[in-house]
Amino acid sequence: MMSPLTAIPGASSFGSGTVAASKLEAFTRLSKDDRAALSEVSRNFRYIDARRDLISEGDKPRHVHLVLDGWACRYKQLPDGKRQIVSLFVPGDFCDVNVYVLRQMDHSIGAITRLKVAVITPEEMNALTAQRPRITQALWWHELVTAAVQREWTFNIGQRSAYERLAHLLIELYMRLNTVGRAYNGRCDFPLTQNDLAEATSLTSVHVNRTLQELRRDRLIELERKQLQILDLPRMMGVSMFNANYLHLDHEGRHSDAIE
Amino acid sequence: MMSPLTAIPGASSFGSGTVAASKLEAFTRLSKDDRAALSEVSRNFRYIDARRDLISEGDKPRHVHLVLDGWACRYKQLPDGKRQIVSLFVPGDFCDVNVYVLRQMDHSIGAITRLKVAVITPEEMNALTAQRPRITQALWWHELVTAAVQREWTFNIGQRSAYERLAHLLIELYMRLNTVGRAYNGRCDFPLTQNDLAEATSLTSVHVNRTLQELRRDRLIELERKQLQILDLPRMMGVSMFNANYLHLDHEGRHSDAIE
DNA sequence: CGTCTGGTTGATACGACTCAAATTTGGTGG
DNA sequence: CCACCAAATTTGAGTCGTATCAACCAGACG
Numbered sequence: 001m002m003s004p005l006t007a008i009p010g011a012s013s014f015g016s017g018t019v020a021a022s023k024l025e026a027f028t029r030l031s032k033d034d035r036a037a038l039s040e041v042s043r044n045f046r047y048i049d050a051r052r053d054l055i056s057e058g059d060k061p062r063h064v065h066l067v068l069d070g071w072a073c074r075y076k077q078l079p080d081g082k083r084q085i086v087s088l089f090v091p092g093d094f095c096d097v098n099v100y101v102l103r104q105m106d107h108s109i110g111a112i113t114r115l116k117v118a119v120i121t122p123e124e125m126n127a128l129t130a131q132r133p134r135i136t137q138a139l140w141w142h143e144l145v146t147a148a149v150q151r152e153w154t155f156n157i158g159q160r161s162a163y164e165r166l167a168h169l170l171i172e173l174y175m176r177l178n179t180v181g182r183a184y185n186g187r188c189d190f191p192l193t194q195n196d197l198a199e200a201t202s203l204t205s206v207h208v209n210r211t212l213q214e215l216r217r218d219r220l221i222e223l224e225r226k227q228l229q230i231l232d233l234p235r236m237m238g239v240s241m242f243n244a245n246y247l248h249l250d251h252e253g254r255h256s257d258a259i260e
Numbered sequence: 261m262m263s264p265l266t267a268i269p270g271a272s273s274f275g276s277g278t279v280a281a282s283k284l285e286a287f288t289r290l291s292k293d294d295r296a297a298l299s300e301v302s303r304n305f306r307y308i309d310a311r312r313d314l315i316s317e318g319d320k321p322r323h324v325h326l327v328l329d330g331w332a333c334r335y336k337q338l339p340d341g342k343r344q345i346v347s348l349f350v351p352g353d354f355c356d357v358n359v360y361v362l363r364q365m366d367h368s369i370g371a372i373t374r375l376k377v378a379v380i381t382p383e384e385m386n387a388l389t390a391q392r393p394r395i396t397q398a399l400w401w402h403e404l405v406t407a408a409v410q411r412e413w414t415f416n417i418g419q420r421s422a423y424e425r426l427a428h429l430l431i432e433l434y435m436r437l438n439t440v441g442r443a444y445n446g447r448c449d450f451p452l453t454q455n456d457l458a459e460a461t462s463l464t465s466v467h468v469n470r471t472l473q474e475l476r477r478d479r480l481i482e483l484e485r486k487q488l489q490i491l492d493l494p495r496m497m498g499v500s501m502f503n504a505n506y507l508h509l510d511h512e513g514r515h516s517d518a519i520e
Numbered sequence: 521c522g523t524c525t526g527g528t529t530g531a532t533a534c535g536a537c538t539c540a541a542a543t544t545t546g547g548t549g550g
Numbered sequence: 551c552c553a554c555c556a557a558a559t560t561t562g563a564g565t566c567g568t569a570t571c572a573a574c575c576a577g578a579c580g
Contacts (some may be wrong), residue, residue, distance in 0.1 A: 007269070053338060057505075058505075069307075073308060074411065076411065076412075077404045078419055078420075078501050079501050080501065082419040083419075084414065084418045084419045086411040086414045086415055086418075086557065087411070087414075088532090094439075096404065098400045098403075098404065099404065101400050101401050101404065102404055102508050103508065103510050105410050105414075105504065105512060106411075106503075106505045107408075107411060107506075108504040111449045113521095115321075120267070120565090140358045140361050141361050141362070143403065143407075143521090144356065144358065144359065144361065144362055146407070147356075147406070147407050147410060148366050148367075150335065150410040150411060150414060151334065151346045151347070151366075151367060151405060151410060152366075153338075153414050154344065154346045154347075154410060154413050154414045155336045155344045155346055157414060157417050157418050157462070158344045158417050158462035159338055159342040159343075159344050159462065159534080160338075162535075162536070164409075176295050181565090193557085193559090194558070194559065194560095195557095195558075195559095201417035201537075202417070203537090204417065204537055204538080205558090205559085206537075206538085206539095206559095206560085207536055207537070209538095209558095209560060210560090210561090213550075213560085225545095227347070233518060241338050241340065241367075245317075245364065245366045246366040246367075246552060248362050248363065248366070250363050251363060255275070370578075375580080376576080421567080421568095423570070424540075453525085453526060453527090454526070454527065454528095455525095455527095457529085463568075463569090464569055465527085466528085466529090466568090466570080466571095467529060467567090467568055467569075468571080469527065469529090470528090470568095476531090516534090
């Protein structure tokens with residue numbers, strides 16, 4: 001069955017309130033009540049300015065955050081100043097279900113763009129999981145996928161060349177945005193600077209620059225004005241040896257056309 | 261095969277049946293009943309020969325595994341043959357609570373040594389979480405720590421030099437073994453080959469060899485016959501910029517002597 | 521004892537880094 | 551609408567950490 005989101009360019013008319021549902025529905029169908037519960041829990045939100053921290057290393061985590069709009073990143077920093085973006089958040093992503101069992105954050109979460117995040121209390125999470133088993137199940141899926149993505153990043157940084165690595169990251173982000181209805185036809189918003197890309201891929205921004213030029217020269221992508229166009233997804237997947245299995249979109253309940 | 265416990269006479273009294281408890285008790289005190297439940301769930305186990313897969317990429321996960329004895333690794337492989345160990349398992353580690361919500365494995369789990377693993381069914385897991393809230397809480401902690409370790413690996417491979425990276429990994433493994441009572445006084449069993457270390461750190465085995473020699477020359481470690489001795493933990497932590505916060509051992513309930 | 525796995529050494533190559541400067545872009549206020 | 555500034559991107563030249571390739575060695579084991 002075709003998702004309403006794929007066909008209609010104005011998908012954002014759904015609004016950010018249901019972006020959580022659209023992410024979790026990549027895993028399983030949710031009932032009207034499930035969606036209402038997610039919407040309810042997204043009611044309490046706040047905005048973070050671009051380039052500000054949502055939460056910093058050492059802080060005591062008190063809530064679960066859910067990205068409603070904008071991009072964010074987790075990052076870690078070495079005493080000598082070296083910085084690594086260890087993961088990225090796009091709309092629909094939860095920041096660590098159940099984090100509050102930990103005493104303190106071992107990393108920071110920073111806003112890439114201006115960010116709209118839902119702030120969910122432990123009590124709301126407990127209520128959600130007590131009353132909505134499908135959501136509980138979907139949240140488990142979300143956590144497992146997050147872990148799988150983290151492993152793939154370890155793998156990506158460890159084994160792929162700069163060219164492959166960058167191509168791989170662009171595809172991943174495109175696909176993740178696609179599942180929440182924010183990317184179609186190879187095109188999506190792409191607010192990362194070359195420096196962000198460098199920190200996410202463990203390259204220098206100079207090398208990212210030259211490598212992006214290569215990807216452009218090879219007619220694989222266009223990237224300007226914070227807009228990414230993947231020109232040839234199959235070839236991109238080939239050169240970066242992209243295997244989408246780690247995104248675990250292959251569930252019976254997923255949008256059958258989530259990936260083109 | 262020699263037990264890792266032989267070095268310390270008292271330690272083996274814990275036995276492998278409660279290794280899960282000793283890991284989870286790094287987070288919270290468990291009751292006698294909790295420990296009994298973990299022991300019960302560890303009753304059904306099997307052995308895997310060294311260098312064989314416990315489960316392979318593409319397989320449908322049906323159980324949760326819990327390492328009772330021996331070391332294992334998760335690894336991923338590129339079509340061009342490049343291999344990366346993305347994480348390591350030591351006794352007391354669970355292999356993905358709730359994995360079975362996924363359709364298929366996105367990576368393989370291989371035995372480094374001969375391995376003794378508990379095989380836990382979904383039903384047993386459900387019973388455990390339904391009846392034992394402290395265990396449920398502790399399992400969440402375990403999942404969050406596993407994710408934190410994965411991020412640290414991304415960070416480690418991305419930002420640290422070969423020398424720092426290896427030192428960091430050795431400390432991490434020492435500390436993880438220490439929390440389950442299998443490492444003391446800077447000493448522990450260390451069954452990884454230099455090739456394993458290479459695959460885990462994204463270096464070549466040649467470079468691992470030379471870098472280990474440097475660590476030895478600097479009187480930071482001794483490593484031979486599958487035995488690691490960290491000679492100067494504070495200095496090791498200094499050179500590798502090791503910050504133990506990501507292991508989240510700072511809970512009120514933890515063994516106060518978990519880290520020396 | 522030969523074979524095999526794991527560890528060690530040496531010589532050479534290259535992908536990505538560093539440093540430094542120039543250029544372009546996007547936003548802001550006059 | 552232009553002038554200005556800061557941020558982001560681009561270019562060039564030189565260097566370095568780690569990879570590659572190819573032997574060789576030591577101990578374990580059947």
